[in-house]
Amino acid sequence: MGPRLARVVPVVHTERLTKDYGPVLALDSLTLDIGPGITGLVGANGAGKSTLIKVLLGLVPATGGRAEVLGHDIGSDGAAIRAAVGYLPEHDCLPPDVSASDFVVHLATMSGLPRVAARERAAEVLRHVGLAEERYRPMGGYSTGMKQKAKLAQALAHDPSLVLLDEPTNGLDPAARDEMLGLVQRIGRDFGIAVIVTSHLLGELERVSDHVVVLDGGRLLRASRTDDFLDATGVLIVEVIGQDAQQRMADALTGVGVMTIPRGSVLTVDAAGSPDLHDLIRDTATDLGVGLVRLHADHRRIEDVFADAEETSDG
Amino acid sequence: MADPSVATPEGRSVIHDLGYRPYTGPRLGSGPIARALVGTGFRNTFGLGRSGRSKVLPFLLLGLNLLPAFIVGGVMVLVGLDELPIAFAEYASTTQVLLGIFVASQAPVLFSRDLRHGTISLYLARPLRSDTYALARWSSLLGATLLFLVLPVLVLYTVALLGEMDVSDQTADAAVAIGLAALLALSLTGVAGLIASWSTRRGFAVAATIALLLIGNGIVTAIQEIAREEGQPQVGEVAGLFSPYSLYRGLMASWTDVETATPPTSTAMEVTYLVVFLALSAACLGGLVWRYRRVATA
Numbered sequence: 001m002g003p004r005l006a007r008v009v010p011v012v013h014t015e016r017l018t019k020d021y022g023p024v025l026a027l028d029s030l031t032l033d034i035g036p037g038i039t040g041l042v043g044a045n046g047a048g049k050s051t052l053i054k055v056l057l058g059l060v061p062a063t064g065g066r067a068e069v070l071g072h073d074i075g076s077d078g079a080a081i082r083a084a085v086g087y088l089p090e091h092d093c094l095p096p097d098v099s100a101s102d103f104v105v106h107l108a109t110m111s112g113l114p115r116v117a118a119r120e121r122a123a124e125v126l127r128h129v130g131l132a133e134e135r136y137r138p139m140g141g142y143s144t145g146m147k148q149k150a151k152l153a154q155a156l157a158h159d160p161s162l163v164l165l166d167e168p169t170n171g172l173d174p175a176a177r178d179e180m181l182g183l184v185q186r187i188g189r190d191f192g193i194a195v196i197v198t199s200h201l202l203g204e205l206e207r208v209s210d211h212v213v214v215l216d217g218g219r220l221l222r223a224s225r226t227d228d229f230l231d232a233t234g235v236l237i238v239e240v241i242g243q244d245a246q247q248r249m250a251d252a253l254t255g256v257g258v259m260t261i262p263r264g265s266v267l268t269v270d271a272a273g274s275p276d277l278h279d280l281i282r283d284t285a286t287d288l289g290v291g292l293v294r295l296h297a298d299h300r301r302i303e304d305v306f307a308d309a310e311e312t313s314d315g
Numbered sequence: 316m317a318d319p320s321v322a323t324p325e326g327r328s329v330i331h332d333l334g335y336r337p338y339t340g341p342r343l344g345s346g347p348i349a350r351a352l353v354g355t356g357f358r359n360t361f362g363l364g365r366s367g368r369s370k371v372l373p374f375l376l377l378g379l380n381l382l383p384a385f386i387v388g389g390v391m392v393l394v395g396l397d398e399l400p401i402a403f404a405e406y407a408s409t410t411q412v413l414l415g416i417f418v419a420s421q422a423p424v425l426f427s428r429d430l431r432h433g434t435i436s437l438y439l440a441r442p443l444r445s446d447t448y449a450l451a452r453w454s455s456l457l458g459a460t461l462l463f464l465v466l467p468v469l470v471l472y473t474v475a476l477l478g479e480m481d482v483s484d485q486t487a488d489a490a491v492a493i494g495l496a497a498l499l500a501l502s503l504t505g506v507a508g509l510i511a512s513w514s515t516r517r518g519f520a521v522a523a524t525i526a527l528l529l530i531g532n533g534i535v536t537a538i539q540e541i542a543r544e545e546g547q548p549q550v551g552e553v554a555g556l557f558s559p560y561s562l563y564r565g566l567m568a569s570w571t572d573v574e575t576a577t578p579p580t581s582t583a584m585e586v587t588y589l590v591v592f593l594a595l596s597a598a599c600l601g602g603l604v605w606r607y608r609r610v611a612t613a
Contacts, residue, residue, distance in 0.1 A: 079444070
């Protein structure tokens with residue numbers, strides 16, 4: 001199997017995939033296609049993210065439906081899937097008395113790489129994730145950020161075609177979080193490895209993923225390009241500074257027939273059907289002598305998808 | 316700006332980021348992966364590939380276990396005895412406490428650590444099935460236990476041959492001792508492995524295994540001695556079925572010249588000893604496989 005096969009077949013394909021734990025229906029007839037690139041998997045605790053990952057790895061048998069990962073059937077070809085997929089679990093998985101270097105070499109051999117190749121690959125992926133001299137120290141003394149890097153290195157050790165990253169930024173401080181998100185982006189864009197990444201922080205997925213899949217109660221709530229989630233709402237955001245600027249700006253715009261609604265320190269303008277509104281707002285600000293700080297389209301956030309879904313289910 | 320077509324200026328080196336390079340080499344199947352896991356596990360049992368501190372206990376125990384064999388060798392050379400002061404098979408029975416501590420302390424290295432630190436999920440997300448993983452871990456411990464049991468026999472055997480004893484007699488006795496050692500290693504590996512796989516705490520696994528093996532053997536031995544004193548040897552025979560060490564002693568008494576308190580007296584009882592010995596080992600191995608299947612699907 002060529003490692004770049006991910007480009008031609010869907011990375012993950014499920015059809016009415018169901019996992020019934022008896023009291024809990026973890027996956028409810030889930031039909032889904034995930035392509036190459038970076039896909040964010042969103043859902044609250046218990047939405048079925050972890051179950052989906054376990055089923056896709058062929059560890060837990062599905063109770064209904066079918067699924068393929070990289071063209072391999074999860075029921076009959078689990079070993080082939082696990083050879084071609086890298087996995088970063090959410091929980092701790094590092095023995096404290098082993099160095100990252102030895103650990104990644106060992107796990108690369110457990111993925112089928114010969115000894116010498118495993119050493120080379122381990123050195124390379126540890127360099128890519130940014131573990132330098134500390135790779136020779138026991139992992140028990142690592143910071144959370146270093147531990148996450150070691151976990152990422154073992155997931156990449158065998159050059160997988162797909163990596164499943166379960167909450168890779170969990171517990172990281174802002175700087176380490178940015179670094180990890182940067183790595184996730186490099187894996188998907190520069191390394192050419194398909195990425196499925198889960199997070200409970202939606203803002204992170206907005207930043208790094210090309211696609212977003214939203215699970216809720218084991219069902220698919222929505223799957224689309226990240227851009228589509230964030231499509232413009234037809235509203236402009238206007239922020240001005242100066243003496244009493246916001247009120248004067250609102251009055252002036254009302255005077256030229258543009259209705260504004262204050263939202264905190266900014267004004268929102270419903271721009272639907274008025275293509276030259278940008279120029280009008282700029283000219284109005286100039287005439288008033290107030291500073292125009294920002295003027296841009298109001299994008300939605302992924303959170304709004306959940307808000308929409310709640311409204312729908314309430315109504 | 317430097318001209319990029321000019322080679323690196325003299326005396327200055329540049330680090331080139333080669334970017335990510337895909338791996339295009341061979342990928343091995345389950346067989347070689349399992350063999351690699353067995354090999355690594357075997358080394359880890361003696362602390363190799365782990366911290367310096369973790370080498371102390373296994374090598375100390377191994378050294379202590381070999382010490383009597385070397386002392387016997389020294390005595391043979393100095394005094395020139397015409398037979399070994401201790402039979403090959405008897406050796407393991409004499410050093411059973413060391414053996415028990417070795418197996419109890421090293422089984423958690425293979426079975427508890429991966430569960431305790433969550434590393435098991437990284438193994439299970441790789442090509443090996445949970446059954447193969449369990450079997451590989453078991454094989455590592457079996458290999459280490461066999462080495463622990465067989466090394467002193469080999470030392471004594473060498474001493475016997477250097478002392479110009481009858482080669483065919485000694486070879487036959489050593490072969491029986493190694494067969495018995497294999498049976499003991501199978502059962503101890505199973506018991507210690509199964510306990511360790513149910514305990515994520517190393518200390519608990521060590522204590523429980525030592526308690527079961529050594530205290531269990533102590534109780535059986537006491538019953539056997541009392542049974543002999545009271546003239547009820549059949550009670551002792553039956554009691555001997557309840558501990559790996561007493562099973563070993565029973566078969567040793569049947570297959571070699573060594574005498575024990577209440578050996579199995581009938582062929583039926585000998586067969587029962589052998590069957591129980593093997594069934595115990597098989598049941599423990601089955602339990603291990605079942606245990607890891609449950610971990611995988613949890």
